[in-house]
Amino acid sequence: MTPLNPNMKATFAPPVMEARRWIEGKVFSDARPLMNLSQAAPVDPPPEGLVAAMAEAILSDPLAHLYGPVLGNDVLRAELATQWSQAYGGEIAPAQVAITSGCNQAFTSIMSTIAQAGDEVIIPLPFYFNHQMWLDMQGVKARYLPTGDDLLPDPEAAAGLITDRTKAIVLVSPNNPAGVEYPPALLAAFRDLARAHGLALIVDETYRDFHSSEAAPHGLFADSDWDDTFIHLYSFSKAYRLTGHRVGAIMASPQRLAEVEKFLDTVAICPPQIGQIGALWGMQNLGDWLAGERLEILARRDAVRQGFAQLPDWQLLGSGAYFAYVRHPFDAPSDVVAKRLVDEASLLVLPGTMFGPSREQGGAGQAEATLRIAFANADRAGLGDLVTRLAPLSA
Known part of the structure; x- marks a missing residue:
């Protein structure tokens, strides 16, 4: 072989x-x-109107068939920045937003800018299996953070796992596979821990649209310096039934996204145009x-x-x-x-x-x-x- x-x-x-x-x-x-x-x-x-918008783009928009910007279409990045700023009570600029080919690619691209073989990343148990698989494939060691029957990770226990090789803490809320929602205070405590140790805090919020609270899931974006530590991941797949069209997002510092752009350009060049068109139409028309x-x-x-x-x-x-x-x-x-x-x-x-x-x-x-x-x-x-x-x- x-x-x-x-x-x-x-x-x-x-x-x-x-x-x-x-x-x-x-x-x-x-x-x-x-x-x-x-x-x-x-x-x-997807809903009929969203499907119609994508079909119309295929038939009448020549740009829908061409390469687009590596970090995603400007209009979708701006829409996300505006809506997320309102929803989370923070300040998010379009330059802090990137569009990816699904949330798994958001994770792999971000992690590629953070950790190399031999480094360590803290992940709570139970973990999301694709996160573990990517760490394995890159030779990055997962440091497991056990949870009890409440399935909530403990920041103090996480602090005990930090070594000179630790680069990031990864959380998923609402959680896959456990379903639990991490309280805002818990996420803030992890942000403070990560910041104190110079680590990245990555929060995968693929399922944020189905959170049980109508309030913001957390206040991390309200921190004026949020992008020095916090990295947000999102997926349009669940919200608008776009799983086959592969549209996700990252919110991070412009400096970090400049490094992400290198990864994305070598893997997919740009996120799918039709999926981005559908995601934008959904954000603008499918709130109710x-x-x-x-x-x-x-x-x-x-x-x-x-x-x-x-x-x-x-x-x-x-x-x-x-x-x-x-x-x-x-x-x-x-x-x-x-x-x-x-x-x-x-x-x-x-x-x-x-x-x-x-x-x-x-x-x-x-x-x-x-x-x-x-x-x-x-x-x-x-x-x-x-x-x-x-x-x-x-x-």
Whole structure:
């Protein structure tokens, strides 16, 4: 075999693709079809008006088919700066905004400007698997910050992990996979910790549009010097059902984004034009629609909470945004349990072993005991069926 980068070999296979292989060749009955709650992605197309705007651009806008600015179209950057400044009560300039081909690319590009092989990054457990995969591929060591049953990271515990190789702290709120929302005071404490040690604080807010509070999720942008420490990541995929069009965003200092531009130019040259057109149209026209989507997701979250209250052997550790994170009652590792649920309940979910180290890898056992359920992919009736399928199963 020709040479293979050992960092690529060392990381794990993409979890969602791995889970899909568990259902290959299986037949599910009409009475109990497969319920796929494994991937956190909208299954419906974008609203009709947004689709029409993208279609019109394809037909009538010649620029939609050409390379655009590496850091994204100016009009979308300006719209994000304006709306985010209003929503967060801060001052964000268009020069502090970049558009990327999805939020995963936002993370990889930012991290490429921060850490090199041998450096360290602090990430809470359970982690978002694509963050871990990128660190693995770059030879950057993840320093795990354990969480308890509340799934909230502790800044004091994080301080104990900082070494002379630490470059950043990465948080996801609302959290993937745990669903929990980090309180504003907690995020401010992490900002203060990062600033005191000269670290970057990266907060992935892919699911901010489905936060349970109508107030700003945090006050980090209200700090006049926010961009000396804080880096914000965002995705349009969930808000406007644009997963296939790959549109994300970064907010950081102009100096940082000048380095990001080098990465993006060598990877994708520019973010997709049609996706950016759709994202801009959505921001300018779908405020009320998105507010309704948020309420529907919150209603599904409530349905999950009510449902698991009927399953005394299961423990709902976290629920919010698109996710429920549960402790299963079985005397088996979560990857074994997840595969069993395919056969015994026609249910596909992701095991905690995809979101953290096993005991053999130095973990505390949380990974083996937990499952992630992407409940946003089912309506409220479907979530009732989820409970019905789990109820007869026992350890």
